[in-house]
Amino acid sequence: MFAHAMNVLPKFYKEKSLDSLSKAIELWEGSCPDMPEAQITQILLDIEASAFSTQQVNASLLELLDNYVTSFPAGKKKNEAAHDQTKTSFYKFTIAWSSLLLRNKTLDNNQRFICKVLSGEIKYPQQEIQENPETYPELSTLLSKNYTVTRRGFRGNLAVSAGVWVPTKDLSLLGAHPSLGLHIGVRPGRHQVDLSLQFRFLNSPNFYTVVKDGLTYTTTYYFGGYIGADYTYYVLSTKKVDIGFLAGMGLDGFDFAKTEYNSNPDNSTATLFSFNANAGVRFNYYFTPGFYAGLQGRYNGVHYSSHGGTNLTGDAISIDLLFGFQGNATRR
Numbered sequence: 001m002f003a004h005a006m007n008v009l010p011k012f013y014k015e016k017s018l019d020s021l022s023k024a025i026e027l028w029e030g031s032c033p034d035m036p037e038a039q040i041t042q043i044l045l046d047i048e049a050s051a052f053s054t055q056q057v058n059a060s061l062l063e064l065l066d067n068y069v070t071s072f073p074a075g076k077k078k079n080e081a082a083h084d085q086t087k088t089s090f091y092k093f094t095i096a097w098s099s100l101l102l103r104n105k106t107l108d109n110n111q112r113f114i115c116k117v118l119s120g121e122i123k124y125p126q127q128e129i130q131e132n133p134e135t136y137p138e139l140s141t142l143l144s145k146n147y148t149v150t151r152r153g154f155r156g157n158l159a160v161s162a163g164v165w166v167p168t169k170d171l172s173l174l175g176a177h178p179s180l181g182l183h184i185g186v187r188p189g190r191h192q193v194d195l196s197l198q199f200r201f202l203n204s205p206n207f208y209t210v211v212k213d214g215l216t217y218t219t220t221y222y223f224g225g226y227i228g229a230d231y232t233y234y235v236l237s238t239k240k241v242d243i244g245f246l247a248g249m250g251l252d253g254f255d256f257a258k259t260e261y262n263s264n265p266d267n268s269t270a271t272l273f274s275f276n277a278n279a280g281v282r283f284n285y286y287f288t289p290g291f292y293a294g295l296q297g298r299y300n301g302v303h304y305s306s307h308g309g310t311n312l313t314g315d316a317i318s319i320d321l322l323f324g325f326q327g328n329a330t331r332r
Contacts, residue, residue, distance in 0.1 A: 098118035155326045155327050159183040165317075193232075200224040208310040212270065226253075245279070248277075253271050256270055
């Protein structure tokens with residue numbers, strides 16, 4: 001149906017046969033419900049026939065235009081598949097039609113915005129609306145409402161982090177260590193729950209001793225990590241900024257020797273473990289309704305024992321920079 005539409009619709013347009021265009025689009029949408037290409041073609045026909053109404057300026061229109069520019073072709077290879085050839089024909093058709101509408105018809109600001117997006121003149125629709133709210137008041141209001149729905153509704157969270165782990169007191173003998181992490185969770189409203197996994201690496205700057213299973217290790221080797229559940233409550237949540245308090249608990253640990261260097265066959269790992277209870281603050285800045293950069297700092301209460309070796313009493317402070325995305329995973 002898509003390929004057939006791209007064969008007949010340009011011919012009807014050249015002939016200015018708007019009734020035939022309308023009937024062909026109706027058959028296309030009937031066979032392929034909710035197909036974005038058919039919806040876009042219908043919008044162009046409505047503008048051409050002066051039948052476009054302000055009621056069509058809604059959330060689905062913004063989503064439709066965003067998806068259009070995201071998949072806008074940057075050039076096709078000669079061995080492209082038949083479906084890609086059809087899509088290329090569609091883009092050529094919409095670019096030509098919207099360009100002619102801009103040149104030959106008197107359009108209001110909303111219609112000009114749509115045609116500029118479809119012709120490729122506007123490459124970032126949301127940014128264009130944000131920078132020119134007085135030109136597109138209806139679209140600006142709509143975008144603000146979408147922001148509110150996206151930022152306050154139930155949504156998933158996926159983030160990566162990079163930071164530093166700084167031990168205190170006698171545990172500071174191990175030295176500070178860089179960390180990398182992955183955070184997956186959900187966020188309903190101001191509440192956020194994440195499963196966090198973080199790894200710490202680089203050897204200790206000082207030698208330390210651990211006694212385990214009858215063996216004494218004097219080493220600088222270090223490879224640590226944390227896995228746990230974190231809860232954040234945002235006391236301030238605006239269009240661009242989140243500020244909240246976080247608390248978490250989980251399992252903390254570090255290897256003090258590589259497994260292959262462990263001479264005791266009954267001891268498969270050379271690891272010290274500790275319960276980690278932590279608390280801190282978090283700040284997020286949103287570049288879009290979904291994509292954000294965050295900064296969090298927290299105090300980690302840990303208790304490591306070297307079983308008669310070096311005194312490792314102390315806690316740790318961690319500071320992490322996060323880059324993440326929040327959104328409705330099912331919808332996307």
